[in-house]
Amino acid sequence: MIYTxxxxxxxxxxxxxxxxxxxxxxxxxxxxxxxxxxxxxxxxLAVFTLPPTLSKFYKRHLSKLEEWAVLPDQRRYILDxxxxxxxxxxxxxxxxxxNSTWKAALQLIAEDSLQKHGIVPWHIPQxxxxxxxxxxxxxxxQIIKLSAELGHYVADAHVPLHxxxxxxxxxxxxxxxxxxxxxxxxxxxxxxxxxxxxPAEYVDxxxxxxxxxxxxxxxxxxxxLKKEQELNQITPESKKYSIEKKGKSLIKTYxxxxxxxxxxxxxxxxxxxxxxxxxxxGDLLLTAWILGGQSDFK
Numbered sequence: 001m002i003y004t005x006x007x008x009x010x011x012x013x014x015x016x017x018x019x020x021x022x023x024x025x026x027x028x029x030x031x032x033x034x035x036x037x038x039x040x041x042x043x044x045l046a047v048f049t050l051p052p053t054l055s056k057f058y059k060r061h062l063s064k065l066e067e068w069a070v071l072p073d074q075r076r077y078i079l080d081x082x083x084x085x086x087x088x089x090x091x092x093x094x095x096x097x098x099n100s101t102w103k104a105a106l107q108l109i110a111e112d113s114l115q116k117h118g119i120v121p122w123h124i125p126q127x128x129x130x131x132x133x134x135x136x137x138x139x140x141x142q143i144i145k146l147s148a149e150l151g152h153y154v155a156d157a158h159v160p161l162h163x164x165x166x167x168x169x170x171x172x173x174x175x176x177x178x179x180x181x182x183x184x185x186x187x188x189x190x191x192x193x194x195x196x197x198x199p200a201e202y203v204d205x206x207x208x209x210x211x212x213x214x215x216x217x218x219x220x221x222x223x224x225l226k227k228e229q230e231l232n233q234i235t236p237e238s239k240k241y242s243i244e245k246k247g248k249s250l251i252k253t254y255x256x257x258x259x260x261x262x263x264x265x266x267x268x269x270x271x272x273x274x275x276x277x278x279x280x281x282g283d284l285l286l287t288a289w290i291l292g293g294q295s296d297f298k
Contacts, residue, residue, distance in 0.1 A: 038186040040066040042277050043151040049200040049282030054289050057297045061144045068148035087162040088118035090218050099211045121210040124153050128206045135292020151281045158277040163218035180254050185263050185270055200282035227265040
């Protein structure tokens with residue numbers, strides 16, 4: 001039986017929530033992998049891939065599932081080990097590291113090097129195991145928290161620029177490309193990204209699945225770099241950027257015209273990765289629920 005609310009929280013959970021409130025109220029700590037907007041949407045839409053019993057449970061906690069979607073990014077400022085969980089620089093690893101478990105990776109490469117070059121495909125199954133345990137323990141708070149954070153890491157694993165050391169185009173003279181691809185364009189596309197994905201499916205091997213996602217994303221890196229370079233060459237500086245109001249501030253950003261032209265040149269690359277993240281998060285939530293006892297939540 002899983003209760004909708006916990007009366008008592010562990011001391012560590014209370015401290016965690018206090019930090020969360022602090023971070024959400026601190027504008028100077030803003031960071032936007034996949035964009036806060038996209039991370040929240042991915043978590044929300046994954047719920048609608050689930051069977052009715054599980055979907056109904058998550059819908060009761062949908063606001064927290066969305067709100068906590070960005071906590072891993074916020075936590076990077078108070079936890080040194082957090083950053084490595086969001087990416088993997090595949091170009092900095094030997095090919096034999098691919099498809100490995102965490103235990104096997106540690107036998108090949110020192111842990112400090114792994115932390116330096118990113119560990120997202122190994123961290124996803126670790127969070128998934130904790131989620132299974134939370135289902136087994138009927139711990140609603142941990143189920144929602146871990147589901148939200150799992151969604152964040154799954155989403156990051158689908159971003160091509162989270163799989164390369166040229167993560168912001170800084171090595172190819174394309175600084176700013178990271179937020180352009182994963183934040184600016186999804187925000188412009190808005191509700192058009194809300195298409196029905198399909199029902200979640202059971203995942204036999206979350207570790208292998210995580211590797212499949214990052215390897216597929218990595219294959220997209222050359223094209224997204226090349227397409228932006230080609231567009232940049234034929235676009236005057238005055239047409240590439242615009243000044244827009246965001247909140248109470250005026251910011252320089254990629255113009256809507258330039259953004260949509262880049263998006264068109266990618267042939268739905270962003271939509272495909274976005275929708276895959278939703279589908280794969282749904283798959284992992286369903287799998288954790290099944291392995292965690294398949295509660296009816298009554």
